[in-house]
Amino acid sequence: MSQDLHTQTLTQLAAGLDRGDFSSVELTEALLARIESHGKTLNAFVTVTAERALAAAQRADTARAAGDGGVLNGLPLAHKDIFCTRDVLTTCGSRMLENFISPYDATVVERLAGAGAVVLGKTNMDEFAMGSSNETSYFGPVKNPWDLACSPGGSSGGSSAAVAARLTPAATGTDTGGSIRQPAALTGTVGLKPTYGRVSRYGMIAFASSLDQAGVITRSSEDAALLLGVMAGFDKRDSTSIDQVVPDYVAGLSGSLKGLRVGIVRQHFDAGLDEKCAAAVRESLAVLESQGAILTEVDLPNLDLSVPTYYVVAPAECSSNLSRFDGVRFGHRADNPEDLYDLYCRSRGEGFGAEVKRRIMTGTYVLSAGYYDAYYLKAQQVRQLIADDFRKAFANVDVIAGPTAPTPAFKLGDKTDDPITMYLNDIYTIGANLAGLPGLSTPCGFVAGLPVGLHLVGPHWGEETLLRCAHQYEQQTNWHKACPEDFE
C-alpha cells in the first residue's frame, strides 16, 4: 500500500488520510525514504528536515484522531530555500547564507504550517533566485529527472525536480521573471505564480521586490488551487500584499470552458520558439477549443521589450536588496578583515557567486547618477507600456495562452557562458511579472522525451480562471500524469 503513496497528488493523499488508508507519519516516512534514495542524484534538496517532518506528521495524526486539523493536515510539501523557516537553515542557494538559521518563519511557511502541512525540507535553487537553470546555486546544479544531463529550469529548480521525481507532492517556489513557471514547464509539473500582492512576501528573501511573488509547483492544477487557498491573503507585515477576498479556488475548478475567450499572441510563435514546442502548444490550444474555448488573436506590441526591461528593473532592485549582506550581522563574514572596507569587499566577494555579482553590478550601474534616467526610469516607463498592452488585451480575452519556454530542458552547462541566451529563456514569462499578472504553466506534451509547458496568463486576480482552464485541460489530457522512468 505505502509503496505507491509518492505517486499520488496532494488531493488524493488528503482523501487517503481522511479515509484512514494511511497515516501522515507513514506518508512522511515513505517520502523521506524516497528523498534519501533519490535526493542525492538530483541534488534537489539543500536541507532535509526529517525529524521535524516526522514530529509534525505525528502532531497531524494526533489532531486528525481528535477530529481537528486544517485543510492540509498531515500533507507533506517542501519549501524553496528562499523562504525563512524558523530554526532551520535558510540558504537562498548562496554561500552568503550557508550557515544562516532563520529566527523566524515566512508568512507562507507559517500559513501552510498553520493548515497542518508537513515540511520535508528545503529545496535547492539558483543563488538568490537569480538564474533560469539552477546552475548558479552554491550547492551545485539540480538535475532534471527526465534527463539527468539536463537542467530542471530555475530558479525554483529544486522544487520542480523534487515534484517531478515524486519526492514530494508539492513544493513552494518564487517567481520573479518565470522562476516557477519555466522550471514547471521543463519538468512536466504545474507551476502557479499568483497576482503580485496575492501572497505575502514577508520572510521570502527578496530578489526584486516589485516582481517577486510566491507560488507553488504541483502535479495538478487542483493541488495548486488547494495550496493557493491557504497561502493567499492579506498580511499586514507586507505593505504590498493586497486586502482582497480569497475565493475558494478548489470550488472554482469545476465548470466548462465553453465561451472562455483565449488570447493567442502572434509574437509568441515567431522565431525563437522551438518548432516542436510550438506544435505541442498549438495542439493544446486545439484541445481548449474543442472544450468550447474561443481562440482570438491578441497583440502585445511591446513584448519584445520585456526582457531588456526586466534586466534593468530586477538588477536595480536586487543591487539594493542584497546590500544587507555585508558580513556585519548575519551571513558569510570574511576572516580577519583588515578594516571595514576589507570586511565588506571580501565578505561579499566570497559570499556571492558570479551571476549575483553580475546583477548587483548591473543594478548599481543603472541606478547611478547620470544613468538613472536613461535606464531605470526608462525601464519603468516601458514597464508601464507592457502593463498597458496586457490591460488592453484583457479587455477582449479572459486568458492569454502560449508557450512557457522557448525550448524544452537544455543541457546543464550549455548556456552558463552566455547570460543573454539564458535570459531569453524567460521571454514568455517575464511580461506577467512586469505587469503583476498571474501565470500558470501546465504540461502539454513532450519533445524528444522532455516535457513542454502551456503557459496561461490572466488579468489581475484571474487565478480562478487560470486554474479552471488548466484543470479542465488536465481532465482531457494525461501529460501532467507522466512520470520520469527512473522515478516511478
Added chain:
Amino acid sequence: MNASWEVVIGLEVHAQLATKSKIFSGAPTAYGAEPNTQACLVDLGYPGVLPVLNEEVVRMATKFGLAVNATVAERSVFARKNYFYPDLPKGYQISQFELPIVEHGELFISDADGNDKRIGITRAHLEEDAGKSIHEGLDTSSGIDLNRAGTPLLEIVSEPELSSAKEAVAYMRKIHTIVRYLEISDGNMQEGSFRCDANVSVRPRGQKELGTRAELKNLNSFRFVEKAINFEIERQIELIEDGGEVVQETRLYDSDKDETRSMRSKEEANDYRYFPDPDLLPVEISADYIEAVRATLPELPAAKQERFVTEYDLKPGDASILTASIALADYFEAVVVATEATAQVAANWVLGDLAAALNRDGLDVDAGKISAQQLAGLLDRIADATISGKIAKEVFDAMWSGEGGADDIIQARGLKQITDSSAIESVVDAVIAANPGQVAEYKSGKDKLIGFFVGQVMKETGGKANPGQVNKILKDKLS
C-alpha cells in the same frame, strides 16, 4: 561681520518624531536602553523582512506641514538612499527624495533690525534614523547599537535665506518651538532628538550667484549652531581673501576646539542611487484627512505671541519669550487668570524670579516648586499692598523651599506690610531725630538723601513699612 561679504545659510533640521514605535517596525523608540535591546528583525535588516509604515508619522508630518503653512502632498513616495555603513543595517536608508510629504512652507523670524523676516521651508520629509557605532571601551573593534535604527525623523529643509548665525539660531528655535507645540517631537537636543546640518557659503555683497558651500554636520545645540556657523563664515572669508577657494565638502564642528574641519569632499561623496522603495506603497493623503488633522492643531506660537500682546498688553519681547514654550505660556496664563495683579506684573515674575529659580535648579516649568496658583497668591498680596515687592522676593524664596503658600509665610514670618500712618510717622520722627546732620544737608538741597532716610526707616521696620507711605511722610516732615 565683514561689511563687504554676504552670508548665505540654509538649515536641515532633523526632528525625531515622538512615536512609541519605530517608523517601519513595532520596536519601541525609548531612549537610553541597553544596546540592541530595542531593535527587532526589521530594524536589523534580516533577510526577508519588510517595512510597514507607522501611520502616526504621517499624521505628525501633516501637522507640521499645516503649522508652517506648507503644502501637504496628496501623494508622497519613500525612496531608498543606498550606501554602506555598519550602523545602516539594510545598506540603504528609507527616506523620501523626489516626492516629500511636505513642501513650500514658511515661518517668520526677527532679523537684526527687529523686523519680521520670512524664511522659506523648501520641504520636510520622513525618514528612518540609522543606528550608531560605539568605539569607547573596545580596543580593536567597533560596536554597533541598533536601538536608534528605524527611529522616525522629520527632516526639515530651509531655503538658503538665512543671513547670519543669529538668524540661523532664531530659525532653529522657531522650528523647535513649533514641533514641541505640536507635540510631534520632544526636541531633546542632548539625546539627539533635535539636531541640524547647516549649509554655509559667503559671497561678495551684491554678487548674484551663490558661493561654494560647506555643510556642517550634526549640530546638536543652539550654541554650537551659532559658534560653528560663525567660525565657518570667518574661515571662508579669510580663505577667499587670501586668494584661496572654498571647496564643497562636509565639515564637522569640534566644540572643544571651536572649529570646523573637513570630513569628506564632494569627490569622495557617495552616489546614493535613490530609487522608489518597492516595499512601500506611496503615501496618499486625502483632503478630508488634512482637514481632520487641521482641527487638532493647537494655537501656534506666532498666534499665541500676538494674542499675548493684544490681550494682555505685554511687551512684544516678553510675549515672545513666554510663548517659546507651550508649558511656560500655559503657566503664565494660569497665573494671570488667578491673580488680581496685572498681566505684565505676572510676566515680570514668571520671566524673572521664577525663570531664575527654575534655571538655578535645572527644572522644567512643569516641575517647578511653585504652582501658578501659588504664584498668583503671592502677586495678590503685592497688589493689595499686604507686602512690598521686595518682601515678596523673600516670600517667593520661602515658597520655593516648600514653606507653604504666600499667606502662611507672611503670617508665620510676620512680614505683613506696615500701612498704619501713625506707626510709620513715629519711626520717621525717630530717624529724623537721630540724624540731624543729614537732615540739615537735605534741607540745604541735597535731595538725594531721601534715599538714605527711606533706607533707615526700612531698616527700623524690617522692610515692612509701605514704601509709598514712607516716602510721602518723610517728604512732608522734612520740608
